[in-house]
Amino acid sequence: MKITVVTILPEVVDGALTAGVVGRARDAGLLEVATVNPRDFTTDKHRTVDDTPYGGGPGMVMKPEPLLAAIATAGPGHRIYMSPAGRPLTQARVRELSALPHLVLVCGRYEGIDERVIETAIDEEISLGDYVLSGGELGALVVLDAVARLVPGVLGEATSVDEESHSAGLLEYPQYTRPLKLVTGDATSAEITREVPAVLTSGNHAVIAAWRRQQAVARTARRRPDMFARFTPTKADRKHLPPPLARRTHLALVHHPCVDRTGAVVTTSVTNFDIHDLARSSLTYGLAGYHIVTPITVHREKAAHIAQLWMEAEAAGAGLGAMRDHRSHALRLVRMADSLETVISELTAEHGLAPFVVASSARRDAFPAAARRTPADLVTELSPEPAPVLLLLGTGWGLAEPQIPSVSHVLTPIEGASDWNHLSVRSAGAILLDRMFGRAP
Numbered sequence: 001m002k003i004t005v006v007t008i009l010p011e012v013v014d015g016a017l018t019a020g021v022v023g024r025a026r027d028a029g030l031l032e033v034a035t036v037n038p039r040d041f042t043t044d045k046h047r048t049v050d051d052t053p054y055g056g057g058p059g060m061v062m063k064p065e066p067l068l069a070a071i072a073t074a075g076p077g078h079r080i081y082m083s084p085a086g087r088p089l090t091q092a093r094v095r096e097l098s099a100l101p102h103l104v105l106v107c108g109r110y111e112g113i114d115e116r117v118i119e120t121a122i123d124e125e126i127s128l129g130d131y132v133l134s135g136g137e138l139g140a141l142v143v144l145d146a147v148a149r150l151v152p153g154v155l156g157e158a159t160s161v162d163e164e165s166h167s168a169g170l171l172e173y174p175q176y177t178r179p180l181k182l183v184t185g186d187a188t189s190a191e192i193t194r195e196v197p198a199v200l201t202s203g204n205h206a207v208i209a210a211w212r213r214q215q216a217v218a219r220t221a222r223r224r225p226d227m228f229a230r231f232t233p234t235k236a237d238r239k240h241l242p243p244p245l246a247r248r249t250h251l252a253l254v255h256h257p258c259v260d261r262t263g264a265v266v267t268t269s270v271t272n273f274d275i276h277d278l279a280r281s282s283l284t285y286g287l288a289g290y291h292i293v294t295p296i297t298v299h300r301e302k303a304a305h306i307a308q309l310w311m312e313a314e315a316a317g318a319g320l321g322a323m324r325d326h327r328s329h330a331l332r333l334v335r336m337a338d339s340l341e342t343v344i345s346e347l348t349a350e351h352g353l354a355p356f357v358v359a360s361s362a363r364r365d366a367f368p369a370a371a372r373r374t375p376a377d378l379v380t381e382l383s384p385e386p387a388p389v390l391l392l393l394g395t396g397w398g399l400a401e402p403q404i405p406s407v408s409h410v411l412t413p414i415e416g417a418s419d420w421n422h423l424s425v426r427s428a429g430a431i432l433l434d435r436m437f438g439r440a441p
């Protein structure tokens, strides 16, 4: 295969082509790389390749004539312009490009190139990502490197076949080599010995393959939710992934510490409606529990009594077969707690991990130290984590923020189409649960 790089800085490109896989491919005659410099196609004595932009604006633009002449000299080939405005490069496209006989990689400098060059002499624009470089050369080197290693004969056969087949759409698993025990740390920090995971020295190849697969799946879920969304986990994969987020999410209706209209910290009263409406929402969206939080003992007793009455009515009324479907079934999710600390320690004991504590608020500037997330982004971020989630709904005029330091995340407020924003806690809770866990219509 031949790759021609059109650049006014050929020394940037040349320097990178002698070492490693690309250097060896050239030595073996599998890859031919040439550079063509537009400056060699100028006709004035200053060898000018740039000019001022029509319409004004900062900087300079590459003149079309020297660039067009350089591209023409490269000869017939697939002509690529490296630009942040191009289509993002994928491994699939790299594979296709590696099958072509001649690639011409055109590099811009200054503020860009005359658009007519792109219209008349470019077949494809490619971007490496949403960032701006000072020129296309480093981008061209990336394309060159990615393509060259796929040219037949450049890599050993074993590597190239192995690559795509059984881990397609996943990130790489972690790799280790000797020493078995690596001692890290310097004068300023204590020494830590990091060992290679024992499974890799077990000699059991099936167990090793399964571990690597698990690692790749877990990493992809955490680091590349976009990639993970396109991946269909096998049954075995799912066994090692956390259960669905709703199943480990608990709702807490917080009656203390809340604030009143003056901002004073208060304890609000438990209401009948809040207990069973939010219980029914919690069951509908598949939550693990619904906690009524109040330090007032008689309120907890009253709430427990109401929940109990509903469940007894169900047992007396419906036949056994209809039990699951009876609306009072939701009351089984209801639990009483004297404080948020109690709920947190209960969940920590039940799930073996401390919960992420997520606040909701009608205020845009609530919990300034917490990570602010939309409901959808919160689900994406927390789904790959094994820990449970405790979702706080404040009563009264909202949660007393300074008194709840355990909050790590805060949901962006629900906003309607007016400036008047006083949803009931039951409505706000239902909307949040739908935004997090509702099936798309």
Ligand code: 9WO
Pocket (backbone or CB within 6 Å): 082, 083, 084, 085, 107, 108, 109, 110, 111, 112, 113, 126, 127, 128, 129, 130, 131, 132, 133, 134, 135, 136, 139
């Ligand atoms: C810069 C630019 C910025 C926003 C939208 C479109 C854009 N096009 C260009 C452009 O073509 N710039 C020229 C090439 C001149 C300045 C340096 N150039 C460049 C290419 N900077 N960054 C790239 C690049 C190439 C591929 N992937 C990421 C960035």
